[in-house]
Amino acid sequence: MTEKRTVPIAGMMCAACSARVERKLQSIEGIQSAAVSLPGRSALIEFDDSIVTLQDIKKQVDSIGYEMIVDEDKRLEVLEQTEWKRLKRRTLLAWALALLCMSISMGWLNVGNRDAANQIQLILALASIAYCGRSFYITALKQLRHGSASMDTLIALSTFISFIFSAFNTFWGDKFWAAHGVESHTYFDASVMIIAFVLTGRLLEGRARNSTASAIRGLMQLAPKTARIVQGEETQEVPISTLIQGDTLDIRTGEKVPVDGVLKSGEARIDESAMTGEAALVEKKIGDKVLAGTLVREGQFQMTARQVGEKTVLARMIRMVEEAQGTKPPVQRIADRAALVFVPTVIAIALLTFFLWLLIGGTTQLPQAILSAVSVLVIACPCAMGLATPTAIMVGVGKAAQKGILVKDATALEKMRKVDALVIDKTGTLTYVQNNVEMLKPHTREAVAKMQEKDLSLFIMSGDKREHVEHWAKEAGITNFRSEVMPQDKENLVRQLQQEGHCVAMAGDGINDSQALAAADVSFAMGKGTDVAIDVAQVTLMHDDLRLIPTALRLSQKTVRAIRENLFWAFIYNIICIPLAAGLPRLFGSNLQITPIWASALMAFSSLSVVLNSLRLKFSRD
Secondary structure, three states: OEEEEEEEEEOOOOHHHHHHHHHHHHHOOOEEEEEEEOOOOEEEEEEEOOOOOHHHHHHHHHOOOOEEOOOOOOOHHHHHHHHHHHHHHHHHHHHHHHHHHHHHHOOOOOOOOHHHHHHHHHHHHHHHHHHHOHHHHHHHHHHHHOOOOOHHHHHHHHHHHHHHHHHHHHHHHHHHHHOOOOOOOOOHHHHHHHHHHHHHHHHHHHHHHHHHOHHHHHHHOOOOOEEEEEEOOEEEEEEHHHOOOOOEEEEOOOOEOOOEEEEEEEEEEEEOHHHHOOOOOEEEOOOOEEOOOOEEEEEEEEEEEEEOHHHOHHHHHHHHHHHHHHOOOHHHHHHHHHHHHHHHHHHHHHHHHHHHHHHHHHHHHHHHHHHHHHHHHHHOOOHHHHHHHHHHHHHHHHHHHHOOEEEOOHHHHHHHHHOOEEEEEOEOOOEEOOOOOOEEOOOHHHHHHHHHHOOOEEEEEOOOOHHHHHHHHHHHOOOEEEOOOOHHHHHHHHHHHHHOOOOEEEEEOOHHHHHHHHHOOEEEEEOOOOHHHHHHOOEEEOOOOOOHHHHHHHHHHHHHHHHHHHHHHHHHHHHHHHHHHOOHHHHHOOOOOOOHHHHHHHHHHHHHHHHHHHHHHHHOOO
C-alpha cells in the first residue's frame, strides 16, 4: 500500500546535504518519490510499505550521517532546540577563543616572545577545533566514508589545513622557510575565526529559519492537548491522541473543540474564524457539525467524535501545508543539480588555485598558495544557493495558510503568477443556496472587480438554464458565461483556453468540477466544497471567499520574485567572491584579496541574507 509521509531529518546544514539525502531516498527500492526541504529539515516521501518500512528508510538515511526521526515521542523541534542551545554555547566559546587568539596574533596582548605567542595560539586553536568545531570534522569523516562532501567538508578542510600549516611553522617554520628566503607566518587566527563565523551564521540562520515555520506551529496550536471524555455519569481528562470515533466529549465555554464531530446535547456559539474565516459567531445546535481547533465562546455541550487524529479537518490542513512546504517548484531543480556538483567543483578550484600560485612563484609563494586555497574553500559555500528557493516557498506557503489559502503543491504557487484566465463554477462558488433560494456570495463583486483589474479573462460555467446563468453573471459583473454544460464541457473550455495560449485557473466546489480542476494549470477548490473537488485541486480556499484568489495571485508573484532575488544574489556572490578569494587581483599588482577570516564572515552573511530576504514576504502587505 502506498503511503505519503513528511518525516523530520536532523543534521542537514547546506544544499549539498539536502541534495545528498534526497538522492539517497530516491535510490531506495520502494520509494516512489522524495523531496527534501532544507529549511524545513524534512523530507516528503511516497513509498510502498509492503516493500520498505520507515525503519528501513531511517537506517539508510542515518548511514550517510543524518538522522531521520520516525519516533513520535522524539520530535525534531525538541532536538533542534537542544542543539540550538548547545550551538549557542559553542559559538560564545568560539568567539572567546577567537578574540584571544586574534589579540595575541595582532600584538594587542603581550605574552612574551614570538615562539610563546605561537604556542599559546596553537593551544587556543586546538581547543576551538576539538570542541567548538568538532561537528564539522565528524560529519566530514562520515561523508568521506560514503564518497560524498558538503559544506562541513569545506570548513573541515580549510581549518585543518590552516592549523597544520601554522603548527608546522610554529616548531620548524623559521629554519625551513629561511632556506627558501621566505618569512614564516602562522594562521591560527584564521582557523578559529572561521569556526566562530560559521557557527555564528548557523546560529542566526537557525533563529531566522525558526520564523519560517511559524505557520505550521500556529496551526498546531489551534488544537488542545487534552479532552474530557464522558464515561457514564463521570468525565475524565485524557490526551486527544487516545480518542476514537464514537467517543462522547464534554466541551465548555472558553475551550477549544478537540476533534471533528456533531453536537449530541446542549448548544453553543462558536468562533470558527481560524478555520473558515467567518468573523461572526456561529450558532450550534444538536446535530450540527463542529470542527477541531474552533473556540467555544458561549454555551456548553456534549459531542460525538466523528473524525479524530489525522482525519480531522485541522490535521489535514497541517498536513497539506507541511507537504506544500516540502514540495519543489521547477526553479529549484536548477539549484539542486548545481548543489550536487558544487562542493567537488570548489575543492577542484581550491586545488587549482594552490598549484597555480606554486607554478607562478615556486616555493616562495607557498604561503600565498595555502592562504588563497583556504579562502576559496571557505567562501564558496553552497548554503545560500540551497536556501534560496525553499525558504521563500516555506514563507509563501505559510503566509497563504494564515490567510486561509491552503497550497498543496509549490508548483502551483509558482504557476499562479502566470494565470490570465479563470473559469468559475457558479453554484457553490459564485453563489450559494440558506432555504432553496440562490444568493450572490458576499464580496463576489469586489473579488471579480479585483481580478478584472489584473486583466484576467473570467468565464462562468454552469449546468443551469441560460437565463438563470446570465442573471448571475450580470450580478457578478462577468460578461463571458456558458450555460447548460456538462462536466466534460467545463474541461473542454479549460483545454480550449490553454490551446489559445492562456494559463488557466479553475475554481469550483463540486464533483462535476473535478475534471476541469484536474485539467487546469492551477485549480482552486472552495473550502465548503466536496471532498473530491478538494482532493483534486492544488489550492483550497478555506474561507470560501473569492477575494482569496487575487490574494493568492499576488502572493505567487511576490514569492517567485523573492526566489529569483535569492538565486541571483547566491550565484553572483560566488561568481564575484571566488576569484577574489583565489587572489586573482594580486596577479595584476593589486593587494585586494579576501582572506580566510573575511571569507568566513561573508559566507555566513550570504546565507543569512537569503533567509532574511525570504522573511520579507512574511511582513509584506498584500
